Amino acid sequence: MTKLSVNINKIATLRNSRGGDLPNVVQFAKDVQEFGAQGVTIHPRPDERHIRYQDAYDLKPVVYTEYNIEGNPIPKFMEMVLELKPTQVTLVPDSIDALTSNAGWDTIKYKDFLSEVIQEFKSNGIRTSIFVDPEKQQIEGAAKTGTDRIELYTEAFAHHYGLGNSQAIVPYTECAELANSLGLGINAGHDLSLENIAFFKANIPELLEVSIGHALISESLYLGVEQVIKSYLQKLK
Numbered sequence: 001m002t003k004l005s006v007n008i009n010k011i012a013t014l015r016n017s018r019g020g021d022l023p024n025v026v027q028f029a030k031d032v033q034e035f036g037a038q039g040v041t042i043h044p045r046p047d048e049r050h051i052r053y054q055d056a057y058d059l060k061p062v063v064y065t066e067y068n069i070e071g072n073p074i075p076k077f078m079e080m081v082l083e084l085k086p087t088q089v090t091l092v093p094d095s096i097d098a099l100t101s102n103a104g105w106d107t108i109k110y111k112d113f114l115s116e117v118i119q120e121f122k123s124n125g126i127r128t129s130i131f132v133d134p135e136k137q138q139i140e141g142a143a144k145t146g147t148d149r150i151e152l153y154t155e156a157f158a159h160h161y162g163l164g165n166s167q168a169i170v171p172y173t174e175c176a177e178l179a180n181s182l183g184l185g186i187n188a189g190h191d192l193s194l195e196n197i198a199f200f201k202a203n204i205p206e207l208l209e210v211s212i213g214h215a216l217i218s219e220s221l222y223l224g225v226e227q228v229i230k231s232y233l234q235k236l237k
């Protein structure tokens with residue numbers, strides 16, 4: 001079975017656009033778990049434009065499934081993760097002004113840095129994952145850092161699969177086979193959606209977890225909008 005961890009960044013983006021507390025991210029996290037999600041993911045960025053560091057603290061007592069915190073291990077992020085002790089920390093090499101995640105780690109160049117950070121998290125009982133491009137040398141490099149898992153960066157797959165190129169899965173399958181042989185657990189994320197998730201899962205052996213946010217929230221609007229409009233019309237009769 002592959003676990004679904006819902007990334008709730010977009011809920012915070014919507015909330016922040018009005019400055020109030022609607023939608024409430026804590027309530028949303030409670031609800032997605034109630035609806036069956038097996039994890040909650042957040043990715044606080046240094047500018048706190050969506051999920052804020054304070055949200056990470058507020059969510060801690062209500063996330064009773066897997067709590068996954070993603071981000072670049074800058075000192076402020078490390079301090080927060082070490083204090084909160086989520087189920088998993090996913091290391092992502094974001095630049096400070098990145099619109100969204102746009103690359104995996106260079107696990108060869110940053111081996112010493114990653115090894116040190118991973119050791120610190122693991123010694124505090126936090127499972128680690130490294131966000132990586134689907135390249136075999138990066139998977140081998142990841143294994144050398146001591147990380148528990150990798151997260152395959154799926155933007156390229158999602159893009160090409162959406163254009164009709166199902167061969168885009170090949171590097172992901174090959175990297176997953178390699179990761180399995182090296183004893184690394186496999187997560188995946190970025191631009192996964194209802195359109196591509198079944199095909200992705202079918203081609204990735206031992207896929208442990210996917211984290212999905214942008215498409216899942218967008219799809220929820222479409223799958224829910226009919227009911228909401230009907231509810232308004234009912235009240236306006």
Ligand SMILES: CC(=O)[C@@H](O)[C@H](O)COP(=O)(O)O
Nearest residue numbers: 009043070092100101189190
């Ligand atoms: C690592 C990854 O792919 C996700 O965390 C994604 O980057 C979500 O972040 P944003 O919500 O800022 O796009």
Ligand SMILES: NCC(=O)COP(=O)(O)O
Nearest residue numbers: 007189190191211213214
């Ligand atoms: N780790 C990926 C994630 O949390 C969600 O990415 P996306 O679905 O918002 O692209």
